[in-house]
Amino acid sequence: MTTVQKIKEIEDEIAKTQKNKATSYHLGQLRSKLAKLQRELISPSTSGGSGPGQGFDVARTGIASVGFIGFPSVGKSTLMSGLTGTTSEAAAYEFTTLTTVPGTLDIHGAKLQILDLPGIIEGAKDGKGRGRQVIAVARTCNLIFMVLDVCKPLADKAKLEKELEGVGIRLNKTPPNIVVRKKDKGGVTVTNTVPLNNIDNDVVRAVCNEYKISNADVAFRCDATVEDLIDVIEGNRIYIPCIYVLNKIDAISIEELDLLYKIPMSVPISSKMWLNIDELTEKMWEELRLVRVYTKPHKAPPDYSQPVVLRQGRSSVLDFANAIHKDIAKQFKIAMVYGASAKHPRGQRVGLDHVLMDEDVVTLFKR
Numbered sequence: 232m233t234t235v236q237k238i239k240e241i242e243d244e245i246a247k248t249q250k251n252k253a254t255s256y257h258l259g260q261l262r263s264k265l266a267k268l269q270r271e272l273i274s275p276s277t278s279g280g281s282g283p284g285q286g287f288d289v290a291r292t293g294i295a296s297v298g299f300i301g302f303p304s305v306g307k308s309t310l311m312s313g314l315t316g317t318t319s320e321a322a323a324y325e326f327t328t329l330t331t332v333p334g335t336l337d338i339h340g341a342k343l344q345i346l347d348l349p350g351i352i353e354g355a356k357d358g359k360g361r362g363r364q365v366i367a368v369a370r371t372c373n374l375i376f377m378v379l380d381v382c383k384p385l386a387d388k389a390k391l392e393k394e395l396e397g398v399g400i401r402l403n404k405t406p407p408n409i410v411v412r413k414k415d416k417g418g419v420t421v422t423n424t425v426p427l428n429n430i431d432n433d434v435v436r437a438v439c440n441e442y443k444i445s446n447a448d449v450a451f452r453c454d455a456t457v458e459d460l461i462d463v464i465e466g467n468r469i470y471i472p473c474i475y476v477l478n479k480i481d482a483i484s485i486e487e488l489d490l491l492y493k494i495p496m497s498v499p500i501s502s503k504m505w506l507n508i509d510e511l512t513e514k515m516w517e518e519l520r521l522v523r524v525y526t527k528p529h530k531a532p533p534d535y536s537q538p539v540v541l542r543q544g545r546s547s548v549l550d551f552a553n554a555i556h557k558d559i560a561k562q563f564k565i566a567m568v569y570g571a572s573a574k575h576p577r578g579q580r581v582g583l584d585h586v587l588m589d590e591d592v593v594t595l596f597k598r
Protein backbone atom coordinates (compact mmCIF):
# COMPACT_ATOMS: atom_id res chain seq x y z
CA MET A 232 0.00 0.00 0.00
CA THR A 233 1.31 3.48 -0.80
CA THR A 234 1.46 6.25 1.77
CA VAL A 235 -1.39 8.04 0.00
CA GLN A 236 -3.56 4.92 0.25
CA LYS A 237 -2.69 4.45 3.92
CA ILE A 238 -3.66 8.09 4.59
CA LYS A 239 -6.98 7.58 2.83
CA GLU A 240 -7.68 4.47 4.90
CA ILE A 241 -7.04 6.26 8.20
CA GLU A 242 -9.05 9.31 7.14
CA ASP A 243 -11.97 6.99 6.35
CA GLU A 244 -11.68 5.31 9.73
CA ILE A 245 -11.60 8.68 11.53
CA ALA A 246 -14.68 9.78 9.60
CA LYS A 247 -16.70 6.74 10.63
CA THR A 248 -15.56 6.66 14.28
CA GLN A 249 -18.00 8.44 16.60
CA LYS A 250 -16.39 10.95 18.89
CA ASN A 251 -17.08 10.07 22.53
CA LYS A 252 -15.38 9.14 25.79
CA ALA A 253 -14.96 5.50 24.80
CA THR A 254 -13.33 6.26 21.44
CA SER A 255 -11.08 9.15 22.40
CA TYR A 256 -7.93 7.06 22.94
CA HIS A 257 -8.47 5.33 19.60
CA LEU A 258 -9.07 8.65 17.80
CA GLY A 259 -5.92 10.10 19.35
CA GLN A 260 -3.99 7.14 17.96
CA LEU A 261 -5.52 7.51 14.51
CA ARG A 262 -4.83 11.25 14.34
CA SER A 263 -1.19 10.67 15.30
CA LYS A 264 -0.76 7.90 12.74
CA LEU A 265 -2.25 10.18 10.11
CA ALA A 266 0.14 13.00 10.99
CA LYS A 267 3.13 10.66 10.78
CA LEU A 268 2.07 9.42 7.34
CA GLN A 269 1.54 12.99 6.14
CA ARG A 270 5.05 13.78 7.30
CA GLU A 271 6.34 10.99 5.04
CA LEU A 272 4.78 12.80 2.10
CA ILE A 273 6.53 16.07 2.81
CA SER A 274 9.92 14.86 4.01
CA PRO A 275 12.19 13.93 1.13
CA SER A 276 14.27 11.42 3.13
CA THR A 277 11.61 8.72 3.14
CA SER A 278 11.01 6.24 0.34
CA GLY A 279 7.20 6.42 0.70
CA GLY A 280 6.58 9.28 -1.67
CA SER A 281 8.47 10.99 -4.41
CA GLY A 282 9.53 13.85 -2.15
CA PRO A 283 8.01 17.24 -1.47
CA GLY A 284 8.88 18.78 -4.81
CA GLN A 285 11.54 21.40 -5.01
CA GLY A 286 9.27 24.24 -5.92
CA PHE A 287 9.94 26.32 -8.98
CA ASP A 288 13.18 28.08 -9.50
CA VAL A 289 12.31 31.74 -9.00
CA ALA A 290 14.63 34.50 -7.88
CA ARG A 291 13.10 35.94 -4.74
CA THR A 292 12.95 39.71 -4.48
CA GLY A 293 11.15 42.27 -2.36
CA ILE A 294 10.53 42.47 1.36
CA ALA A 295 7.65 39.97 1.34
CA SER A 296 5.95 37.59 -1.05
CA VAL A 297 2.35 36.78 -1.82
CA GLY A 298 1.54 33.45 -3.50
CA PHE A 299 -1.64 32.68 -5.46
CA ILE A 300 -3.26 29.33 -4.78
CA GLY A 301 -6.39 28.14 -6.55
CA PHE A 302 -8.03 25.67 -8.86
CA PRO A 303 -7.48 26.22 -12.59
CA SER A 304 -9.10 29.17 -14.36
CA VAL A 305 -10.33 30.99 -11.26
CA GLY A 306 -8.56 34.13 -12.49
CA LYS A 307 -5.18 34.05 -10.74
CA SER A 308 -3.20 35.26 -13.72
CA THR A 309 -5.71 37.95 -14.65
CA LEU A 310 -5.37 39.35 -11.12
CA MET A 311 -1.60 39.06 -10.99
CA SER A 312 -1.14 40.82 -14.35
CA GLY A 313 -3.43 43.64 -13.27
CA LEU A 314 -1.70 44.11 -9.94
CA THR A 315 1.88 44.07 -11.16
CA GLY A 316 1.85 45.08 -14.80
CA THR A 317 3.77 41.88 -15.57
CA THR A 318 1.96 39.79 -18.14
CA SER A 319 1.08 36.32 -16.95
CA GLU A 320 -0.90 34.66 -19.70
CA ALA A 321 -4.60 34.32 -18.94
CA ALA A 322 -7.04 32.27 -21.00
CA ALA A 323 -10.35 30.44 -20.80
CA TYR A 324 -8.72 26.98 -20.76
CA GLU A 325 -7.42 25.25 -17.63
CA PHE A 326 -3.72 25.06 -16.77
CA THR A 327 -2.78 28.11 -18.79
CA THR A 328 -0.07 28.88 -16.25
CA LEU A 329 2.53 26.11 -16.01
CA THR A 330 5.20 27.65 -13.83
CA THR A 331 5.69 30.39 -11.23
CA VAL A 332 5.42 33.83 -12.75
CA PRO A 333 6.84 36.55 -10.50
CA GLY A 334 5.84 40.20 -10.56
CA THR A 335 6.42 43.21 -8.34
CA LEU A 336 3.87 45.40 -6.63
CA ASP A 337 4.82 48.70 -5.02
CA ILE A 338 2.57 49.51 -2.11
CA HIS A 339 3.02 52.23 0.53
CA GLY A 340 6.71 52.42 -0.32
CA ALA A 341 7.33 48.66 -0.04
CA LYS A 342 8.22 46.34 -2.90
CA LEU A 343 6.33 43.04 -2.73
CA GLN A 344 6.89 39.96 -4.82
CA ILE A 345 3.67 38.58 -6.25
CA LEU A 346 3.86 34.95 -7.38
CA ASP A 347 1.32 33.68 -9.86
CA LEU A 348 1.20 29.90 -9.65
CA PRO A 349 -0.24 27.10 -11.75
CA GLY A 350 -3.71 25.90 -10.79
CA ILE A 351 -3.79 22.93 -8.48
CA ILE A 352 -6.27 20.09 -8.32
CA GLU A 353 -7.55 17.84 -5.56
CA GLY A 354 -4.81 15.42 -4.59
CA ALA A 355 -2.11 18.02 -5.27
CA LYS A 356 -0.33 17.25 -2.01
CA ASP A 357 -0.23 13.57 -2.97
CA GLY A 358 1.63 14.35 -6.16
CA LYS A 359 -1.14 15.08 -8.64
CA GLY A 360 -0.24 17.55 -11.38
CA ARG A 361 2.31 20.13 -10.35
CA GLY A 362 0.64 20.30 -6.96
CA ARG A 363 3.68 19.55 -4.83
CA GLN A 364 5.80 22.13 -6.58
CA VAL A 365 3.06 24.73 -6.18
CA ILE A 366 2.65 23.91 -2.51
CA ALA A 367 6.42 24.03 -1.97
CA VAL A 368 6.37 27.64 -3.18
CA ALA A 369 3.31 28.44 -1.05
CA ARG A 370 5.21 27.27 2.06
CA THR A 371 7.78 30.00 1.50
CA CYS A 372 5.33 32.88 1.04
CA ASN A 373 4.51 35.51 3.67
CA LEU A 374 0.88 35.63 2.60
CA ILE A 375 -1.35 33.38 0.54
CA PHE A 376 -4.15 34.56 -1.71
CA MET A 377 -6.55 31.68 -2.02
CA VAL A 378 -8.34 32.61 -5.23
CA LEU A 379 -11.87 31.21 -5.59
CA ASP A 380 -14.35 31.53 -8.45
CA VAL A 381 -17.67 32.66 -6.93
CA CYS A 382 -19.57 30.84 -9.69
CA LYS A 383 -18.12 27.51 -8.54
CA PRO A 384 -19.18 25.59 -5.40
CA LEU A 385 -17.93 27.03 -2.13
CA ALA A 386 -16.78 23.51 -1.18
CA ASP A 387 -13.67 24.29 -3.27
CA LYS A 388 -12.46 26.41 -0.36
CA ALA A 389 -12.46 23.46 2.03
CA LYS A 390 -10.81 21.24 -0.61
CA LEU A 391 -7.95 23.67 -1.09
CA GLU A 392 -7.55 24.16 2.64
CA LYS A 393 -7.27 20.40 3.03
CA GLU A 394 -4.50 20.27 0.43
CA LEU A 395 -2.47 22.86 2.33
CA GLU A 396 -3.25 21.47 5.79
CA GLY A 397 -2.11 18.05 4.62
CA VAL A 398 1.43 19.34 4.12
CA GLY A 399 1.66 21.15 7.43
CA ILE A 400 0.60 24.63 6.34
CA ARG A 401 -1.70 26.32 8.87
CA LEU A 402 -3.76 29.22 7.56
CA ASN A 403 -4.76 32.20 9.69
CA LYS A 404 -3.73 30.47 12.88
CA THR A 405 -1.19 31.21 15.56
CA PRO A 406 0.94 28.38 16.93
CA PRO A 407 -1.06 26.63 19.68
CA ASN A 408 0.01 27.57 23.19
CA ILE A 409 0.92 24.08 24.40
CA VAL A 410 4.21 23.12 25.99
CA VAL A 411 5.39 19.52 25.98
CA ARG A 412 8.31 19.15 28.38
CA LYS A 413 9.92 15.72 28.29
CA LYS A 414 11.20 14.23 31.56
CA ASP A 415 13.06 11.12 32.71
CA LYS A 416 10.28 9.58 34.76
CA GLY A 417 6.80 10.13 36.20
CA GLY A 418 4.67 9.29 33.16
CA VAL A 419 2.59 11.81 31.24
CA THR A 420 0.97 14.56 33.30
CA VAL A 421 -1.49 17.06 31.91
CA THR A 422 -2.10 20.58 33.23
CA ASN A 423 -4.30 23.31 31.82
CA THR A 424 -4.81 27.00 32.54
CA VAL A 425 -8.03 27.19 30.49
CA PRO A 426 -10.91 24.66 30.30
CA LEU A 427 -10.31 21.99 27.65
CA ASN A 428 -13.44 21.35 25.61
CA ASN A 429 -11.97 19.35 22.77
CA ILE A 430 -9.44 17.05 24.31
CA ASP A 431 -9.25 14.73 27.33
CA ASN A 432 -6.49 12.84 29.14
CA ASP A 433 -7.06 9.69 27.07
CA VAL A 434 -6.39 11.55 23.84
CA VAL A 435 -3.24 13.10 25.24
CA ARG A 436 -2.01 9.71 26.43
CA ALA A 437 -2.77 8.13 23.05
CA VAL A 438 -0.89 10.83 21.15
CA CYS A 439 2.11 10.69 23.50
CA ASN A 440 2.14 6.92 23.24
CA GLU A 441 2.12 7.01 19.42
CA TYR A 442 5.04 9.43 19.51
CA LYS A 443 6.86 7.26 22.08
CA ILE A 444 6.77 10.00 24.71
CA SER A 445 6.52 8.07 27.99
CA ASN A 446 7.39 10.83 30.46
CA ALA A 447 6.39 14.45 29.95
CA ASP A 448 4.55 17.43 31.39
CA VAL A 449 1.99 18.59 28.85
CA ALA A 450 0.78 22.12 29.67
CA PHE A 451 -2.22 23.50 27.80
CA ARG A 452 -2.63 27.28 27.80
CA CYS A 453 -5.31 27.27 25.10
CA ASP A 454 -8.46 25.28 24.41
CA ALA A 455 -6.60 22.95 22.09
CA THR A 456 -7.72 20.23 19.72
CA VAL A 457 -5.89 16.95 19.21
CA GLU A 458 -4.56 18.35 15.93
CA ASP A 459 -3.06 21.29 17.84
CA LEU A 460 -1.24 18.92 20.19
CA ILE A 461 0.10 16.88 17.26
CA ASP A 462 1.19 20.10 15.52
CA VAL A 463 3.25 21.04 18.57
CA ILE A 464 4.84 17.58 18.81
CA GLU A 465 5.57 17.40 15.07
CA GLY A 466 6.98 20.91 15.33
CA ASN A 467 7.45 21.61 11.60
CA ARG A 468 4.22 23.46 10.92
CA ILE A 469 4.18 26.70 8.98
CA TYR A 470 1.75 29.43 9.98
CA ILE A 471 0.79 31.73 7.10
CA PRO A 472 -1.95 34.35 6.85
CA CYS A 473 -4.40 33.74 4.00
CA ILE A 474 -6.86 36.03 2.27
CA TYR A 475 -9.73 34.38 0.43
CA VAL A 476 -10.02 36.25 -2.86
CA LEU A 477 -13.56 35.71 -4.13
CA ASN A 478 -13.18 36.46 -7.82
CA LYS A 479 -15.63 37.01 -10.70
CA ILE A 480 -18.26 38.93 -8.70
CA ASP A 481 -19.22 40.61 -11.98
CA ALA A 482 -20.96 37.33 -12.80
CA ILE A 483 -23.27 37.18 -9.76
CA SER A 484 -26.18 39.16 -8.27
CA ILE A 485 -26.04 41.70 -5.42
CA GLU A 486 -27.95 39.26 -3.17
CA GLU A 487 -25.36 36.56 -3.74
CA LEU A 488 -22.63 39.09 -3.11
CA ASP A 489 -24.12 39.93 0.32
CA LEU A 490 -23.74 36.30 1.38
CA LEU A 491 -20.10 36.21 0.31
CA TYR A 492 -19.22 39.11 2.58
CA LYS A 493 -19.87 36.83 5.57
CA ILE A 494 -16.84 34.63 4.88
CA PRO A 495 -14.05 35.63 7.31
CA MET A 496 -10.80 36.95 5.82
CA SER A 497 -12.36 37.25 2.38
CA VAL A 498 -12.46 40.03 -0.19
CA PRO A 499 -14.89 39.80 -3.13
CA ILE A 500 -13.41 41.20 -6.35
CA SER A 501 -13.57 41.06 -10.10
CA SER A 502 -10.15 40.87 -11.68
CA LYS A 503 -11.65 41.20 -15.14
CA MET A 504 -13.71 44.34 -14.39
CA TRP A 505 -11.16 45.52 -11.77
CA LEU A 506 -13.76 45.85 -9.00
CA ASN A 507 -12.92 46.25 -5.29
CA ILE A 508 -9.18 45.80 -5.86
CA ASP A 509 -8.35 48.63 -3.45
CA GLU A 510 -10.00 46.74 -0.60
CA LEU A 511 -7.93 43.70 -1.55
CA THR A 512 -4.60 45.52 -1.61
CA GLU A 513 -5.36 47.27 1.70
CA LYS A 514 -6.23 43.93 3.30
CA MET A 515 -3.01 42.51 1.86
CA TRP A 516 -1.00 45.36 3.35
CA GLU A 517 -2.65 44.85 6.73
CA GLU A 518 -2.00 41.10 6.81
CA LEU A 519 1.66 41.42 5.81
CA ARG A 520 2.25 43.53 8.94
CA LEU A 521 5.18 45.40 7.50
CA VAL A 522 6.96 48.09 9.45
CA ARG A 523 8.05 51.20 7.56
CA VAL A 524 10.79 53.21 9.18
CA TYR A 525 11.89 56.63 7.94
CA THR A 526 15.40 57.88 8.44
CA LYS A 527 16.01 61.36 9.78
CA PRO A 528 19.49 62.81 9.37
CA HIS A 529 20.62 64.72 12.48
CA LYS A 530 19.26 68.30 12.47
CA ALA A 531 17.38 67.70 9.22
CA PRO A 532 13.82 66.73 8.42
CA PRO A 533 12.93 63.04 7.96
CA ASP A 534 13.21 61.50 4.51
CA TYR A 535 9.67 60.35 3.82
CA SER A 536 10.41 59.47 0.19
CA GLN A 537 11.77 56.00 0.82
CA PRO A 538 11.09 54.00 3.99
CA VAL A 539 13.24 51.13 5.19
CA VAL A 540 10.72 48.29 5.26
CA LEU A 541 11.02 45.65 7.98
CA ARG A 542 8.89 42.72 9.06
CA GLN A 543 7.01 42.50 12.32
CA GLY A 544 9.10 40.39 14.72
CA ARG A 545 12.27 41.58 12.99
CA SER A 546 11.96 45.31 13.43
CA SER A 547 14.52 46.23 16.08
CA VAL A 548 16.88 49.19 15.70
CA LEU A 549 19.55 46.57 14.90
CA ASP A 550 17.41 45.17 12.06
CA PHE A 551 16.91 48.71 10.82
CA ALA A 552 20.64 49.47 10.91
CA ASN A 553 21.49 46.20 9.16
CA ALA A 554 18.93 46.93 6.46
CA ILE A 555 20.75 50.15 5.64
CA HIS A 556 24.29 48.77 5.74
CA LYS A 557 25.87 45.77 7.44
CA ASP A 558 28.64 47.87 9.06
CA ILE A 559 26.46 50.48 10.73
CA ALA A 560 25.74 48.46 13.86
CA LYS A 561 29.47 48.26 14.65
CA GLN A 562 29.70 52.05 14.94
CA PHE A 563 26.35 52.46 16.67
CA LYS A 564 26.18 54.70 19.74
CA ILE A 565 22.54 55.60 20.29
CA ALA A 566 19.37 56.16 18.30
CA MET A 567 16.60 58.73 18.63
CA VAL A 568 13.17 57.35 17.81
CA TYR A 569 10.02 59.33 17.10
CA GLY A 570 6.58 57.78 16.54
CA ALA A 571 4.42 54.99 17.91
CA SER A 572 7.23 53.02 19.56
CA ALA A 573 8.67 56.04 21.38
CA LYS A 574 7.67 56.66 25.00
CA HIS A 575 7.50 60.42 24.58
CA PRO A 576 6.00 62.55 21.80
CA ARG A 577 9.34 64.36 21.50
CA GLY A 578 11.20 61.15 20.91
CA GLN A 579 13.13 58.59 22.93
CA ARG A 580 16.79 57.62 23.15
CA VAL A 581 17.07 53.88 22.51
CA GLY A 582 19.58 51.08 21.96
CA LEU A 583 19.89 48.40 19.28
CA ASP A 584 17.27 46.07 20.74
CA HIS A 585 14.46 48.63 20.81
CA VAL A 586 11.53 47.39 18.71
CA LEU A 587 10.32 49.83 16.05
CA MET A 588 6.75 50.27 14.85
CA ASP A 589 5.19 51.19 11.53
CA GLU A 590 5.93 54.78 10.44
CA ASP A 591 8.55 55.45 13.13
CA VAL A 592 11.27 57.97 12.39
CA VAL A 593 14.85 57.16 13.44
CA THR A 594 18.12 59.08 13.72
CA LEU A 595 21.23 56.93 14.24
CA PHE A 596 24.25 58.37 16.09
CA LYS A 597 27.70 56.86 15.53
CA ARG A 598 30.43 56.49 18.10
Ligand SMILES: Nc1nc2c(ncn2[C@@H]2O[C@H](COP(=O)(O)OP(=O)(O)OP(=O)(O)O)[C@@H](O)[C@H]2O)c(=O)[nH]1
Binds near residue numbers: 308
Ligand atom coordinates in the same frame (compact mmCIF):
# COMPACT_ATOMS: atom_id res chain seq x y z
N1 LIG B 1 -16.30 36.96 -15.49
C1 LIG B 1 -15.04 36.99 -15.08
N2 LIG B 1 -14.11 36.25 -15.71
C2 LIG B 1 -12.83 36.31 -15.26
C3 LIG B 1 -12.46 37.12 -14.17
N3 LIG B 1 -11.14 36.96 -13.95
C4 LIG B 1 -10.71 36.08 -14.88
N4 LIG B 1 -11.72 35.68 -15.68
C5 LIG B 1 -11.67 34.77 -16.82
O1 LIG B 1 -11.40 33.46 -16.31
C6 LIG B 1 -10.59 32.73 -17.25
C7 LIG B 1 -9.34 32.20 -16.56
O2 LIG B 1 -8.52 33.28 -16.15
P1 LIG B 1 -6.99 33.07 -15.78
O3 LIG B 1 -6.49 34.38 -15.26
O4 LIG B 1 -6.26 32.44 -16.90
O5 LIG B 1 -7.15 32.01 -14.60
P2 LIG B 1 -5.99 31.22 -13.81
O6 LIG B 1 -6.53 30.97 -12.46
O7 LIG B 1 -4.71 31.92 -13.93
O8 LIG B 1 -5.97 29.85 -14.65
P3 LIG B 1 -4.79 28.73 -14.74
O9 LIG B 1 -3.48 29.40 -14.96
O10 LIG B 1 -5.22 27.94 -15.94
O11 LIG B 1 -4.87 27.96 -13.48
C8 LIG B 1 -10.25 33.72 -18.37
O12 LIG B 1 -11.14 33.48 -19.43
C9 LIG B 1 -10.50 35.08 -17.74
O13 LIG B 1 -10.86 36.05 -18.68
C10 LIG B 1 -13.47 37.90 -13.52
O14 LIG B 1 -13.25 38.67 -12.58
N5 LIG B 1 -14.74 37.80 -14.04
Ligand SMILES: [K+]
Binds near residue numbers: 303304305324
Ligand atom coordinates in the same frame (compact mmCIF):
# COMPACT_ATOMS: atom_id res chain seq x y z
K1 LIG C 1 -6.79 29.66 -17.32
Ligand SMILES: [Mg+2]
Binds near residue numbers: 307309348349
Ligand atom coordinates in the same frame (compact mmCIF):
# COMPACT_ATOMS: atom_id res chain seq x y z
MG1 LIG D 1 -2.90 31.26 -14.60
